[in-house]
Amino acid sequence: MNSLRRLRATIAEINHRYGTPRIAMSPAVRLSLMALRVYLLLLVGLMVFRFVTLVS
Amino acid sequence: MNVFARIYYSLSKAWKAVRLYLVIAGPGIVVMVADNDAGGITTYAATGAKYQYALIWFLLILIPVAYYVQEMTVRLGAVTKRGHAEAIFDSFGAFWGWFSLLDLMIVDWLTLVTEFIGMTAALAIFGVPPWLTVVAVILLMAVIVLNGRYWTWEKIALLFCALNLIYIPSAFMVHPSVHDILRTGLVPNFAGGFNGQLFFYLMANIGTTIAPWMLFFQQSAVVDKGMLEKDIPWGRFDTMLGSVLTVVVAVFIVIVTGTVLPGVDIDSAAQAAEQLMKTDRYVGTFLAIGLFDAGLLGAICISLASSWAFGEIFGWAHSLNTKIREAPWFYASYFLTLITAGAVVLIPNAPLVLITLFVQVVAVTLLPAALVFLILLLNDKATMGEYCNSLRQNLIGGFIVIAIVVLSTLYGVSVMFPNLFQ
Numbered sequence: 001m002n003s004l005r006r007l008r009a010t011i012a013e014i015n016h017r018y019g020t021p022r023i024a025m026s027p028a029v030r031l032s033l034m035a036l037r038v039y040l041l042l043l044v045g046l047m048v049f050r051f052v053t054l055v056s
Numbered sequence: 057m058n059v060f061a062r063i064y065y066s067l068s069k070a071w072k073a074v075r076l077y078l079v080i081a082g083p084g085i086v087v088m089v090a091d092n093d094a095g096g097i098t099t100y101a102a103t104g105a106k107y108q109y110a111l112i113w114f115l116l117i118l119i120p121v122a123y124y125v126q127e128m129t130v131r132l133g134a135v136t137k138r139g140h141a142e143a144i145f146d147s148f149g150a151f152w153g154w155f156s157l158l159d160l161m162i163v164d165w166l167t168l169v170t171e172f173i174g175m176t177a178a179l180a181i182f183g184v185p186p187w188l189t190v191v192a193v194i195l196l197m198a199v200i201v202l203n204g205r206y207w208t209w210e211k212i213a214l215l216f217c218a219l220n221l222i223y224i225p226s227a228f229m230v231h232p233s234v235h236d237i238l239r240t241g242l243v244p245n246f247a248g249g250f251n252g253q254l255f256f257y258l259m260a261n262i263g264t265t266i267a268p269w270m271l272f273f274q275q276s277a278v279v280d281k282g283m284l285e286k287d288i289p290w291g292r293f294d295t296m297l298g299s300v301l302t303v304v305v306a307v308f309i310v311i312v313t314g315t316v317l318p319g320v321d322i323d324s325a326a327q328a329a330e331q332l333m334k335t336d337r338y339v340g341t342f343l344a345i346g347l348f349d350a351g352l353l354g355a356i357c358i359s360l361a362s363s364w365a366f367g368e369i370f371g372w373a374h375s376l377n378t379k380i381r382e383a384p385w386f387y388a389s390y391f392l393t394l395i396t397a398g399a400v401v402l403i404p405n406a407p408l409v410l411i412t413l414f415v416q417v418v419a420v421t422l423l424p425a426a427l428v429f430l431i432l433l434l435n436d437k438a439t440m441g442e443y444c445n446s447l448r449q450n451l452i453g454g455f456i457v458i459a460i461v462v463l464s465t466l467y468g469v470s471v472m473f474p475n476l477f478q
Binding site for chain 2: 010014015017018019020021022023025033036037039040043044047048050051054055
């Protein structure tokens with residue numbers, strides 16, 4: 001329990017430390033990055049699906 | 057000065073340059089050759105058997121691709137003196153930082169599993185049981201890493217890199233037709249048509265040449281080694297030499313299986329080695345030894361990439377120049393990754409060959425996200441100054457990102473609609 005609490009505190013400290021990005025991104029860039037991320041994760045999902053169908 | 061004196065002077069100057077290079081050779085060559093890991097050897101062996109020499113031209117294109125991507129990490133590491141994970145957290149904030157770190161953790165761990173798959177399969181050919189290979193490898197890696205010096209670790213890794221060249225004599229021993237290699241290998245073509253299988257092989261080959269862990273590894277290694285801006289030209293040379301070597305070795309593996317096992321369905325490099333032993337005992341043995349070496353070299357580097365990244369973000373001491381009591385978390389995460397990945401290989405009836413090929417494809421699918429951040433970081437004029445990306449470098453980087461996304465999409469479409477590309 002204690003270790004979990006400590007880990008949470010460390011993550012919160014990291015989030016605080018890097019809370020303000022040094023490179024400012026416009027909303028359009030942020031949106032594009034998010035779209036790319038989601039799209040790539042979707043493709044990975046497809047590959048996992050393919051993997052599972054091949055295994056089974 | 058007479059002719060002999062002049063020749064002697066030139067030779068001794070060249071020898072001095074070689075010796076100087078051998079002293080500072082490191083991250084670039086290690087990361088590039090380590091990328092010819094167990095999964096890589098499997099992919100190249102399968103590519104050669106499936107398409108013979110027809111995709112050699114594609115592998116050659118990957119030389120500049122690998123160089124341009126990895127060279128950016130040299131500049132970034134030498135200028136910022138920070139690892140890749142820390143650079144992303146600092147520049148883009150915690151949200152994107154965690155995303156990248158999670159990507160790295162998953163892909164690294166999966167790749168590490170493929171290294172153990174390769175090593176156990178290679179030694180199984182010589183009758184060594186998988187559990188013994190896993191235990192021996194973990195112990196060997198503990199000895200290498202716990203010596204407490206980056207320099208020693210790097211030189212040991214370089215020694216394993218040299219063993220990776222074993223595939224070159226193997227290719228000469230199978231007497232391939234040079235005419236056929238030049239005729240079918242160097243002319244861009246898509247043998248067997250434009251279909252899902254081809255997309256899969258192309259992606260797997262890209263995935264074995266550039267991977268997300270390499271970005272994190274090389275930048276952290278540049279920092280751990282203490283490279284400065286003045287060392288960038290050497291870092292570039294080191295990376296270029298590594299890019300050429302990695303693809304040359306890949307081409308020779310393709311030549312070996314393309315010559316001896318054309319049309320044979322190869323599932324793994326170990327299976328290729330066993331098949332080759334029936335034709336030429338020495339070539340088969342070389343392939344098995346090379347596979348073990350590739351897995352070991354890959355494991356040595358990949359496990360470090362994650363530990364460095366975690367150390368940077370969690371603020372742990374994270375250098376190979378530190379002893380275990382000075383950096384306990386760094387070494388704990390290193391061995392935890394290693395042991396859990398090794399344990400997967402011991403699961404009975406796990407689809408190990410399929411895992412190996414899919415890991416390459418998943419790694420390359422996640423690569424564009426990492427590349428976009430890398431390119432953005434290299435365009436930060438305030439930090440990079442004169443080492444900022446030029447327009448040409450941005451265009452090349454952008455083209456690589458787009459090409460990978462298009463190829464991943466084509467493969468995704470071929471998975472969803474298998475009859476579309478026949």
